[in-house]
Amino acid sequence: xxxxxxxxxxxxxxxxxxxxxxxxxxxxxxxxxxxxxxxxxxxxxxxxxxxxxxxxxxxxxxxxxxxxxxxxxxxxxxxx
Amino acid sequence: xxxxxxxxxxxxxxxxxxxxxxxxxxxxxxxxxxxxxxxxxxxxxxxxxxxxxxxxxxxxxxxxxxxxxxxxxxxxxxxxxxxxxxxxxxxxxxxxxxxxxxxxxxxxxxxxxxxxxxxxxxxxxxxxxxxxxxxxxxxxxxxxxxxxxxxxxxxxxxxxxxxxxxxxxxxxxxxxxxxxxxxxxxxxxxxxxxxxxxxxxxxxxxxxxxxxxxxxxxxxxxxxxxxxxxxxxxxxxxxxxxxxxxxxxxxxxxxxxxxxxxxxxxxxxxxxxxxxxxxxxxxxxxxxxxxxxxxxxxxxxxxxxxxxxxxxxxxxxxxxxxxxxxxxxxxxxxxxxxxxxxxxxxxxxxxxxxxxxxxxxxxxxxxxxxxxxxx
Numbered sequence: 001x002x003x004x005x006x007x008x009x010x011x012x013x014x015x016x017x018x019x020x021x022x023x024x025x026x027x028x029x030x031x032x033x034x035x036x037x038x039x040x041x042x043x044x045x046x047x048x049x050x051x052x053x054x055x056x057x058x059x060x061x062x063x064x065x066x067x068x069x070x071x072x073x074x075x076x077x078x079x080x
Numbered sequence: 081x082x083x084x085x086x087x088x089x090x091x092x093x094x095x096x097x098x099x100x101x102x103x104x105x106x107x108x109x110x111x112x113x114x115x116x117x118x119x120x121x122x123x124x125x126x127x128x129x130x131x132x133x134x135x136x137x138x139x140x141x142x143x144x145x146x147x148x149x150x151x152x153x154x155x156x157x158x159x160x161x162x163x164x165x166x167x168x169x170x171x172x173x174x175x176x177x178x179x180x181x182x183x184x185x186x187x188x189x190x191x192x193x194x195x196x197x198x199x200x201x202x203x204x205x206x207x208x209x210x211x212x213x214x215x216x217x218x219x220x221x222x223x224x225x226x227x228x229x230x231x232x233x234x235x236x237x238x239x240x241x242x243x244x245x246x247x248x249x250x251x252x253x254x255x256x257x258x259x260x261x262x263x264x265x266x267x268x269x270x271x272x273x274x275x276x277x278x279x280x281x282x283x284x285x286x287x288x289x290x291x292x293x294x295x296x297x298x299x300x301x302x303x304x305x306x307x308x309x310x311x312x313x314x315x316x317x318x319x320x321x322x323x324x325x326x327x328x329x330x331x332x333x334x335x336x337x338x339x340x341x342x343x344x345x346x347x348x349x350x351x352x353x354x355x356x357x358x359x360x361x362x363x364x365x366x367x368x369x370x371x372x373x374x375x376x377x378x379x380x381x382x383x384x385x386x387x388x389x390x391x392x393x394x395x396x397x398x399x400x401x402x403x404x405x406x407x408x409x410x411x412x413x414x415x416x417x418x419x420x421x422x423x424x425x426x427x428x429x430x431x432x433x434x435x436x437x438x439x440x441x442x443x444x445x446x447x448x449x450x451x452x453x454x455x
Contacts, residue, residue, distance in 0.1 A: 017398065017407070018419035022377050022453050045398075045407040045418045052417040056356060056376060 004062060004075050006038035007031040013071050017045035021053050024076065028059070031078050036062065040073045050074040089434045090393045093277075094232060094257065094370055094425035099320070100279030102327035107281065107320035114315035118305050128315050132305065135315070135322040139286060142322070142329045143264055143273075151287040151308040152318045156256045156274020159285035160186040162298065162308065163270035164252045165194045167224045170294035173248060174221030180208040180238065181413035182231050184254055188409075194298060195223070205362045206236040206414045210243050217249045225251050229265060232257040233397050233410040233423055234361030235343075235370040241265035250293060258367060259286065260328040261336065269293035278328045279428065280321030283314060331428075336368040339426050342435050343371045346424060349439040354446055360416045369426040372397070374411070375446050377455045378420030386445045387422075392438050395423040420446075 008031050012020040020041035031037045039050060047064065051074075054061035060077040067073045090098075099107065114131040116124035133147075140147040153159040164187060168175050177195045179187060182202050191197045198219070200212045208227060217225050225245055230237045240253050250269035259273030270293060275284035287308060289295045295308075302310040328335075343366075351359050356376035375383065380398025387394055397408030398421040407418035424438070 016405075018377060018379060019453075021419065022455060025377065025455060044405070048407060048412045048415060048418050052358070052374075052415065053376065056358060056417070 004036055004038070004065070006036035006075060008035075009038045009040060009067075009073070012039050012041040012043070012046075015041065015043065017043045018049065019043070020046045020074075021049050024050065024053060025057075028057075028076075028078055033078050033080060036075055036077050038073050038075045040067045040071050042071055046074060047072065050076065088391045088393065089430070089437065090427060091424045091430065091434070091438065092393050092395045093427045093430075094423065095395055096276045096282065097279040097427060099281060100324035100327050100428075103280060103320040103324035106323040107316055110316035110319045114319060118313060118315060119303075128313075129305065131315050131319050132313055135319040138322040138326050142260070142325045143286075143288070145264070145288055146291060149288050149290060151289065151306050152313060152321075153285035153287050153309065154283055154311065154314075156272055156277070156285040157186040159272035159274070159287040160184070160254055160256070161190045161193075163272045163287050163289065163295075164190045164224065164226055164254075165298035166289070166295040166308075167250045167252050167270050167293065168195045169296040169298045171223030171250070172294075174223045176219070176221040177224045177226055177252075178213060178216040178219075178222055179226035180213070180228065182206055182208070182233075182410045183226060183228055184232055184256065185409075186256075187226055187228070187252075187254055191226075196221070198222070202413050204414055204416065205360070206231050206234045206410065207362060207365075208238060210239040214243055214245060217245045222249060225249055226254065227251065228254040228257065229262065229271075230258040230367050231361070231410060233408060234372045234414070235366035236362040237262070237365045237367070241267055243267055257370075260325050261332055261368060264288075270295060275317075275321035275324065278321075278325055280324040281317040284317050284321040286321075328428075335428055339368040339428075339430070342426055342430065342432060343369065343424075345432070346371050346435050346439060347373075349436075350442065353439065353443050357446075358417050360411070360414060370423065371425075372411075372421065372423045374398075374417035375420035375422075376417065377453060378446055378449050380419060380421050382449050382452075383420060383422060383445065386449065387438070387441070390441050390445075392441070394438075395425070397421045397423060 260278035
């Protein structure tokens with residue numbers, strides 16, 4: 001997963017549920033179609049809610065890895 | 081509606097129901113008649129014993145089991161702990177419990193305390209594949225398989241009666257979500273239920289242990305009427321629970337059909353009228369009275385609070401609801417949205433007007449909560 005190089009990485013480390021997904025929605029259009037957008041979040045709900053958001057909004061969930069400080073990072077590809 | 085203040089609609093029957101009208105008189109009469117120690121041979125003791133035996137017989141008849149298979153416990157949770165861990169203790173094969181990932185936390189806590197867990201995943205609608213459980217049941221050290229009759233958060237009915245387990249691996253079924261509402265499935269060695277979920281008083285659980293099951297008490301024993309129970313029996317509450325169960329079983333064909341249709345209305349209206357919502361659980365093979373949905377970008381606690389302000393009481397499995405920081409393990413196992421979650425469960429007298437009242441206010445409440453974060 002470290003090979004992924006998102007065009008934009010959102011720091012949501014300290015944000016509670018459902019803020020990481022809200023930030024994702026707000027910043028989706030900051031990246032071009034086909035580009036990667038990542039959200040870094042300690043919120044345990046993000047592990048389920050980011051893939052669920054992708055499914056509901058028709059975006060590609062690429063997968064999870066960890067940021068340099070070990071916090072989970074969820075990577076999304078904008079498809080539209 | 082009964083049990084709620086004027087203008088209030090309690091749509092959280094799965095957490096607790098008001099006492100069933102059929103149980104109220106029984107309860108009050110038994111407070112006077114059933115106070116004594118049912119083990120004593122004097123008149124008051126014999127009277128309490130009579131009521132306790134009567135409660136056992138009524139419960140057994142309502143559930144289609146033998147009276148000597150029924151034990152009353154101080155809660156559904158305790159019945160789960162006793163039932164499951166007693167089968168583990170009685171097992172000759174080992175202490176691994178194979179269970180669905182969506183079991184109630186009472187099952188998960190019991191396993192964490194006194195056994196080893198092997199979780200089996202579920203589909204997106206919350207159902208476990210029976211063959212997955214059966215395959216794992218043959219593994220080394222597996223002492224018990226545990227599968228709920230129906231899921232307490234999303235309502236999906238599980239294939240309990242269809243499992244063909246190896247002969248020496250008993251099945252524990254947590255029937256708390258469905259007891260009284262649905263007939264018990266076949267094939268279990270021990271089962272558990274909870275009276276406040278069927279309109280009985282709180283503080284009464286039901287443990288069922290089959291006559292031929294290898295069950296050993298996992299906790300210290302006692303010298304009560306029933307060797308599986310501990311502590312002084314709450315005879316009035318147990319009798320009221322039995323009366324309520326009998327009434328619920330007698331009226332369930334009519335109530336279930338009505339509630340199934342009302343839940344269908346909610347499922348349809350929410351999906352059609354609320355944008356970015358996920359209505360989860362099996363749409364057909366489910367508990368009649370329960371439905372769960374999740375709304376994108378919505379804080380579950382805010383949603384529960386706004387609905388309460390409008391007189392509508394609902395539950396939520398979202399992490400953003402105060403009591404926990406982790407999301408519902410049920411929604412997580414299903415891979416569905418965990419935030420903005422609402423669980424609606426109908427009382428026996430919930431009407432079309434009640435569910436319409438909820439569906440009418442939802443779109444604007446959700447739009448308002450989303451507007452707070454600019455979405």
